[in-house]
Amino acid sequence: MTEINVAIVGACGYGGCGSVEILAFHPYAKIVALVDQEGVGKPYSSIYPHLKGFCDMVILPPEFDSIKERVDVVFFATPDGVGQTYAAYWIKKGARVIDFSGDFRFQALDQYKEYAKRIGKPEVHSAPELLKDAVYGLAELHREEIMKAKVVGNPGCFAVSCILGLAPALASNLIHLDRIILDAKTGVSGAGKRPNPTFHYPHRYDNMNAYRIAMHQHVLEIESEYSLLARQEIRVTFTPHVIPLTRGILSTIYGSLKDRPGAEEVVALYKEFYKGCAFVRIAGPEEAQQSSYVRGTNFCNLWLNVDQRTNTLIVVSHIDNLMKGQAGNAVQNMNVMFGLSESTGLMRPSQYP
């Protein structure tokens, strides 16, 4: 098996750190460059001291293309706008690209513009020619395309939980498409590393809130994927909440059932849909789930329920927002792109408690 040489741009954010934590133990990957604006020239472990002895590579500046090693894949664990600026360059040099932002999550320019508007960025894209071949990086739905992709757009954390949570129901025409409610709860790490009054410890402690109601940017990729699955345009109601824990997304997904299936029927259908998917675990009504079951892992646990009184499908979807919602999923994409088993280097349970 050839080694996969990985460069991580934006290495000093949470996405970069998560990638390093995984790749340092990946049997076939080798980190050849850690790149950031912060900490250039210093060992990576001076930024993340918990990695002392595990990753002491020196951080390179954004202009790192003089490194000697071949680069097989670049992880852009960077804010919106960075990946689209540099992706073409690296592709030309023969590398493939996995971008953590919204830069390559949409194939249509219009969709990207709508996204850019929501996050207050200019409604232009620096590499529109790459968009149409960019692949939405959710292996459970797009494995074949990811295998061949030059550019993969790693999904938003909320999107992963919501899309995996409802895909089988949509693909099977189980629910009414005009009444989907997504109520999502995230730990604070989803907001990234930059300090902010909203995520200052004393403010956040013993505190919770909804935010960006009817305005969150992840709803666009959710609707895009939902529409593909249902072969029909879908709009959803999506409400994110911040919860005082560090890691974890719990999305509670409500769908109004068309027929009156029992929960076992739904469970069977989900299990069939996700056959062969290493990281999706299906639980029936009697197997209540908790975010600690997926914390620190790449799993998505789906707890399936049917409210008989209102004939509503209720899916509780659990992921770790920094793993399946970010770095873990990126490595899963890399595995698929380079022909490895998708779980290579990722098959670890959480620690309890």
Place this chain on the structure above:
Amino acid sequence: MTEINVAIVGACGYGGCGSVEILAFHPYAKIVALVDQEGVGKPYSSIYPHLKGFCDMVILPPEFDSIKERVDVVFFATPDGVGQTYAAYWIKKGARVIDFSGDFRFQALDQYKEYAKRIGKPEVHSAPELLKDAVYGLAELHREEIMKAKVVGNPGCFAVSCILGLAPALASNLIHLDRIILDAKTGVSGAGKRPNPTFHYPHRYDNMNAYRIAMHQHVLEIESEYSLLARQEIRVTFTPHVIPLTRGILSTIYGSLKDRPGAEEVVALYKEFYKGCAFVRIAGPEEAQQSSYVRGTNFCNLWLNVDQRTNTLIVVSHIDNLMKGQAGNAVQNMNVMFGLSESTGLMRPSQYP
């Protein structure tokens, strides 16, 4: 103003403690008995040392009717089944009763039986003759009846947040009645004082989960009050979640709008509905709310939003589950019952941070 003599049965639980914390500073109330099975003969502050110097009364056993002071009102801050056993006795002695459990939240015996079934109790009621005159203790909706009530059923904490959150919309025929979704998040204190593997600190830390999906007992009183407001039988989908904080309920309420009102219109309608209600604060879309704004207080903050894309009313309802969701609301009921301003002794902001 005559003094109101209060006996608190179940004084050593969280509901009792919350009541003592308020009543010790209430200008017209006087605690005449603290009653519990635990700690009999010991000063109350030996159970709750933070009250040392504030409430050092000796705890009395359940048979406390020999106390010399007149008892004007008995708070049954007790588990289901206790209040119904003793209420008639105290009413006969001339006292009025505020019960914290589900014992007196329903006027119809059938409803109570359905409730009892949900919580795994025998489907009988010890004082069925009191039920029909029992009043649901939410002053914002039943002020007149509470004024005259002998027995008040203090509502469930989730119910308070969900009922106040949607009452104006239901009373005004704003939403479709068959698609109401209630997604509720509660801090851990809602589970009470008794230790339990589920609420053991290491288990609960950095952990969240949904529970009792389609089975929670509070849904019954929510539906009962919703139906009254809408003058029509309503069934709702209600999903509770446990969140790692101590105090606070955030209920996100989704209603499918019939017409296309703007948010300002909804705000105006809610403000009109709650005119004169000291503890309900209405916020428009631009005034995002957080649970810290109500922590430790008797307020219910309602953050009103309209998702134009899906024409959905989204109400985020915040209360402190131990205050407006329990002891604070009980004292508010007492104030109303005894002709005081409803906010007497309760008008305090939270401490921040």
Place this chain on the structure above:
Amino acid sequence: MTEINVAIVGACGYGGCGSVEILAFHPYAKIVALVDQEGVGKPYSSIYPHLKGFCDMVILPPEFDSIKERVDVVFFATPDGVGQTYAAYWIKKGARVIDFSGDFRFQALDQYKEYAKRIGKPEVHSAPELLKDAVYGLAELHREEIMKAKVVGNPGCFAVSCILGLAPALASNLIHLDRIILDAKTGVSGAGKRPNPTFHYPHRYDNMNAYRIAMHQHVLEIESEYSLLARQEIRVTFTPHVIPLTRGILSTIYGSLKDRPGAEEVVALYKEFYKGCAFVRIAGPEEAQQSSYVRGTNFCNLWLNVDQRTNTLIVVSHIDNLMKGQAGNAVQNMNVMFGLSESTGLMRPSQYP
């Protein structure tokens, strides 16, 4: 009783907010100005929404001396360096000053310079002439001087807990003076309101650390007060730690006993020393203390223990760093300065849980 007119400079920090929360309910104080650089022209409750309806005054800019009301006392709830710049001006106008920073905690200029050095500020003082009459604002030790003081230096939070914790032992010559160890643990709010990588929620969660070992600035005022009490120069070893909670300081104080007193003897001695002090509560070995007993209050709870095996006095001193460690203590000082009972407006227990 005349009303006390209070201006709060630095109103938008935690110290200002804590002062407002107390003074809004103080029977004899009236806030006449809320002053800050942030939020000028906006209602105070737009910065602190939990105070909506309780304090909606408009925030004034630093040049606020044109207000019509008489100013009896100015609270400088400001960073080091601000109070010393403006104090003289307000004193000349007839006001008295309570400063929350280190500006007026030392009467000797040399001590201040040493302090300024530790916090990286220029070693000059803008109002050296005020220093010699400035009073260290710990009413338990300096009540008489505070009554007459023009300028009071409100103590550092760690200092309050450590000084109150050992004062009786030092005054009574109980311990060896060369072996005092102070091990202090603080909640995160002690670091103030400004966001910072160190106090970013995901970083701080499930994390603790010691910091500024042998370098913390509060050690100077501790040593200064200890030396006064012992009538001898004392140096101590002081180690602060940050703990993942919001409010609370727990200082564990170790003194090597000279004789072999029993714990009861020490308890009696402490009770005698603090006779008449409303906010110091003494607990013997069998009355274990927790930070929740003082959370949100102005109390200092001292848990006294003697380790017979090593003949060591171990005092566990609990305060709320934002109350007795800051705003509560400032109001206590104000009460003393204006001839009120020291507990006026401050005698509240915490809420539990």
Place this chain on the structure above:
Amino acid sequence: MTEINVAIVGACGYGGCGSVEILAFHPYAKIVALVDQEGVGKPYSSIYPHLKGFCDMVILPPEFDSIKERVDVVFFATPDGVGQTYAAYWIKKGARVIDFSGDFRFQALDQYKEYAKRIGKPEVHSAPELLKDAVYGLAELHREEIMKAKVVGNPGCFAVSCILGLAPALASNLIHLDRIILDAKTGVSGAGKRPNPTFHYPHRYDNMNAYRIAMHQHVLEIESEYSLLARQEIRVTFTPHVIPLTRGILSTIYGSLKDRPGAEEVVALYKEFYKGCAFVRIAGPEEAQQSSYVRGTNFCNLWLNVDQRTNTLIVVSHIDNLMKGQAGNAVQNMNVMFGLSESTGLMRPSQYP
């Protein structure tokens, strides 16, 4: 390399769970029996659902000696008193024993009796004949003896942090032996899995306290090891505190220095002492440490400081109480006992944040 067959008795406690999490990925170990009184006959993952797919073995009852596989080592992850009852039986059958309780931490019966007294157990030992050959399971100090040991007493979590933190200073005669102060802070998981009012989430949240002052049982093994190192009887002052986080011990250790060494000198001495020890990481004054650096790992991070003003050595010792303080250290012992590198299967960093 021969496989090591491991039986874990007390598999359903935190110590058992931690052992399973490690051993499931250990290259040379194989779990052959998971034994407990709880959950017999059920898959292990029904007790610990985060291990679903990783460890689904069926739990065996305490009488499990009929299993077919050879047992090379038994982990008694059990409360005090269990290991001493069954150890001899398993040794006779050819197995070796690692006990997590205090049963085999002392070689002298008198020491054990003193320990038993402190924890309120009968002052008798069921296997006194095993005591004298039992080895204190801290490989950094007793590697040679552990290699040959039949029975290893895995140390108390506080003891690990305090002993490793001061061993080099004691061995080098650096400090006065009569003034050692150990101030230890632990996360809540140290108290184990059993629910308890003290560790009920709402009680523990935003709360901290000292406990068992001058009475904690771990002080005995600390003194025992300290005395060995210093070749002299030592008594220490030890104060444990509970802190609201899940994992982590931070012990702040104060020693009064005899001479006036600089911090670099102390650092050099510690590095020399721990040469070849995979899990002890030494940091000088400028490398501040945090508990997150060791969370989830088997490392002990020692942050060395000298307070020049009082000539005090201040060592801040960080471990994860469930790893180096329990299960991780047990596996390290197993590695040493069976001739493996001590870090086999244990060399993992923590996840951040």
